Amino acid sequence: MTDEDVALSTTSTPLGGATRRDQRRVASRPLGSGWRQRLEIAFFVTPALALMAVFVVWPIVSAVRMSFYRWKGFGPMDDFIGIDNYRYVLSDDVFTGAVTHNFIIVFASILIQLPLGLAVALLLNRRIHGQGLLRTIVFVPYVLAEVIAGVVWYQLLQPESGVIDGLISAVGLTPPEQGFLGTPGLALGTVFVVLTWKYLGLAILLFLAGLQGVPHDLFEAAQLDGASWWQVQRRIAIPLLGPTIRTWCFLSMIGSLQLFDMVWILTGGGPANATTTMATYLINQGTGRHNYGIAGAASVILFVIGFLMALIYQVFVLRRDTTVER
Template sequence: MIDVADEATAQMGAPASPATSNPTVPVAGRASARPATGRSAGRRGSGPFRKGLEITLFVAPALALLGLFVVVPIARAVQISFFKWKGYGDFERFVGLDNYRRVLENPEFIEAFQHNMIIVVASIAIQLPLGLAIALLLNRKMRGQGILRTIIFVPYVLSEVIAGVIWYQMFVPNEGIIDTVLSSVGLSGPKQGFTGSLEWALPAVIAVLTWKYLGMAIILFLAGLQGVPEELYEAAQLDGASWWQIQRRVTIPMLGPTLRTWAFLSMIGSLQLFDMVWVLTGGGPANATSTMATFLVQQGTQRSNYGIASAASVILFIVALVMALLYQRFIMNRDNTATVVRRKKVSR
């Protein structure tokens, strides 16, 4: 099956095959296919109505699921955010934007927001160079490559709860393995343990996140590296480029779309972070590791402030949306048009 897919992409990527050597052929093919379907409507049973019906039937189930279980609840969350509501009875006490004001003025929420931002930046700042360096080094024929990639993938596969429980035990002060190892080399961790200390708890969470998600970055970068045409390396070598020059001038620029997409996914994930923090620290100590998600779950489930929780969730969504749009606008948009052309040119 994989080979089949390779054929498909190989054909796309290698316009040397007779059918695509003339760049106008696919365009012409498309253009002529359209009127042809109109003319032979009887045979293909198409026409705009039939086509519309097909589109509707195919897209409807997914849109229905998305609508019922994602859009409707979120719309309800927006509605609830305008009320003071404790989880039962009708919505009676309309409070307008008061919940939003209270969330935005709440130092706990501001702190949680700052933690999210720190995690967004730290995840990319740590995992991007580290993952890229490791991927570049491992991108070669070597023994045990398959098993290596499998092992790198392991932390990503584990649930955040399981990873969190294991790391929680490793971070236990004095008796946990991390403190034991530190004391055996003459160092000592903070008295309350890493996850219990005000200044170390957030770095500890970031460290565990790095452990869990670095492998995913490496695997994605390696996959992206496979897409760099071999001819480029050969050409660069013929020109006498060193390994480092090849990486810097050829490989990394060609990896651009992969890196940008990865960073986008990483950013969204960091903004929504909940499970790991909840298991590892519960947002504590003294909110030192709270995120917007832990804030709203605490408000909702533990304090039954559904109005506040909903307002916080809407703010979380708006923050994610604005950041995503800015990212798409200023960073990703280079990929959508430019790289396709560039990729084609390069492989020619």
């Protein structure tokens, strides 16, 4: 036996012994430990699944079932009419207008709120005096309840007695006779301005959080190479914010499709359906006109649109970001 054989035999013995000890330790584990872990998982997961079943799955199933019946909310649901409710909704000019309004807000949010929020975030990311106070000010509107914000803006935008009309008159201009919310050509744009004021803080917060994850060494190296502040933001900061920007775009699109509270408080979908969204349409059909079958069909269509948008995001955007991170 050579010296190498002795060395191999002496080093392999502890490893072999450790392996046998591990095998004995695994064999000595109680057979019920796996079941115990499964029971623990089930104990914590079951309440969440129960809540999801009651508040998510059951309403969806009920809406789908309701959409195939003519039902006024009273008596048994036994007047089966097939897909007539879907035909009515898809041929209703009010609903197609509501879909148009939703997508106008979607694209306006991306084209206006995105660059505005990104610009403010880049400015607030600089070391300036009162930075914390400025961040708080821009984020305050977002934390306000939508009902409170909607009521405040409704009072501000009242014709003649509202503060906005008073300011316009004070500078020598003539405000709209019916007010901004009462004029069909101005109502949707006015609602979007209020929405921008309300939700711009979320975009700024997300972008600031993304900027905090960018190594400052990259900024310093670029500045040492003679890059200006704008070149640093355009070449380094904004490209690295790509995943954050895409996440915000997704949240903005889904939120714009589900838009209800602010529109309902400000205009109720009027005037002349100028601000009707899919959510206000189905609420008006259900609680307003007691056409619950039509409301169910509209809610199913809204769900399908949102689901398809989420699926497209998952396939073409989220998977790309996950692949890049790997």
